[in-house]
Amino acid sequence: MPPPAASSALRFVLVDDTATFRELLKEALQRRFQPKELRDFGNGKEALASCLSAPPDLLIADLYLRDMDGRDIVRELRRHKHETKVVVLTAHPEAQLPAELVSLGVAGFVDKNSPLEQIDRAVQCVLEGGMFFSANVPPPIPTLAAEPNLPRLGADALSEREQEVVRLVARGLVSKEVAAQLGLSTRTVEKHRARILAKLGLHDVPTLVRWCLRNGLG
Numbered sequence: 001m002p003p004p005a006a007s008s009a010l011r012f013v014l015v016d017d018t019a020t021f022r023e024l025l026k027e028a029l030q031r032r033f034q035p036k037e038l039r040d041f042g043n044g045k046e047a048l049a050s051c052l053s054a055p056p057d058l059l060i061a062d063l064y065l066r067d068m069d070g071r072d073i074v075r076e077l078r079r080h081k082h083e084t085k086v087v088v089l090t091a092h093p094e095a096q097l098p099a100e101l102v103s104l105g106v107a108g109f110v111d112k113n114s115p116l117e118q119i120d121r122a123v124q125c126v127l128e129g130g131m132f133f134s135a136n137v138p139p140p141i142p143t144l145a146a147e148p149n150l151p152r153l154g155a156d157a158l159s160e161r162e163q164e165v166v167r168l169v170a171r172g173l174v175s176k177e178v179a180a181q182l183g184l185s186t187r188t189v190e191k192h193r194a195r196i197l198a199k200l201g202l203h204d205v206p207t208l209v210r211w212c213l214r215n216g217l218g
Contacts, residue, residue, distance in 0.1 A: 008033075010057040010127070014040040015047035015073070016089065017066050021112070025060070028116050033123065044068035048076055055082040058127065060119075062112070063090035063097075074104045083204070085126050089119065098133045105206045108132040129193075130174035131205055150207070151200045155215040158196060163217060165192045169205065170212035 012035045016022040019042060026040050039056070041047035044065040051059060051073065059077070063070040070088055077084050087108035088101055101109050108122040111134045122132040155163060168178040175189045182189070202208050 008036060010035045011037040011054070012039070012058045012060065013047060013051055013056040014038065014060045015042075015044060015065065015070075016040075016060075016062040017042050018062075025116065025119065028120065029060075029123070032120055033127075044070065044073055048073045051077055051082070051084065052080060055084050058085050058087070058123065060087045060089065060123065063088050064092065071101075071104060074101075074106060078105055087119070087122050087126055087132075093134060102131075102206050102209055105204065107206055110134050125172065125174060128174040128176075129205060130169075130177075131172040131209060133172065150211050150214060151202065153200060155217055157199055162192055162196050162199075165189060166196055166208065166212055167217050169193065170209045170217060 010033075012029060012033070014022060014026055014029065016025065022040055022042065026038060029035070030038055035058075037056075039047075039050055041050065044061075044067050047059075047061070048068075055077070059073070061070040061073055070090075074086055074088075077086075085108075086104075086106045087110065088106050089110050089112045090097070091112040093109075093111045098109050108126045108131065110119050110122045110132070114134060118134070125132040158166060164182060165178055168181060173181070175193065176186045178184075179186045179189045184192075197203065197208065200208070200211060202211065
């Protein structure tokens with residue numbers, strides 16, 4: 001199977017402190033996605049410094065590193081306004097993690113005990129603008145009503161068709177999957193997505209998902 005379109009122009013950063021796993025995953029990512037650059041690190045501080053000096057398009061990070069928490073890497077990236085897409089890995093999934101990670105703007109979360117193909121699927125989905133969470137750890141609905149960064153507009157700000165589209169996007173479907181379910185063209189779905197984000201004043205899918213959950217559209 002050829003690599004996804006345009007992935008060969010992207011830069012990846014991989015951080016995992018288990019050397020054998022990191023090498024296996026690095027080889028799989030290079031073979032599948034053929035990124036322009038793939039920097040890999042065995043500790044979080046070096047990975048964070050690299051991400052801040054040259055922000056990657058995609059960060060794949062172990063959640064529990066020996067020298068720091070993977071969430072802190074994501075927080076620093078967001079504090080510096082970097083829009084790097086993030087996939088988080090962990091060997092110790094917990095029920096509350098997906099909701100917590102969504103609030104940080106993470107778009108993918110995978111149990112490291114899953115086959116490497118599961119990580120492959122997560123990366124592809126995230127690169128295509130979707131969200132992917134391990135089926136073994138379904139995200140609970142977080143408490144979002146008081147989150148100040150979300151628009152105050154309610155679901156009625158969207159048309160009936162836009163609500164249909166946004167519900168599917170919130171479930172992690174990419175545009176071509178939404179199109180297939182609604183009998184639309186992918187181009188039409190992309191236009192709906194752009195219009196929805198513009199109406200709500202949002203810029204990324206994780207924030208849109210949080211808005212959907214708050215407004216009962218998840």
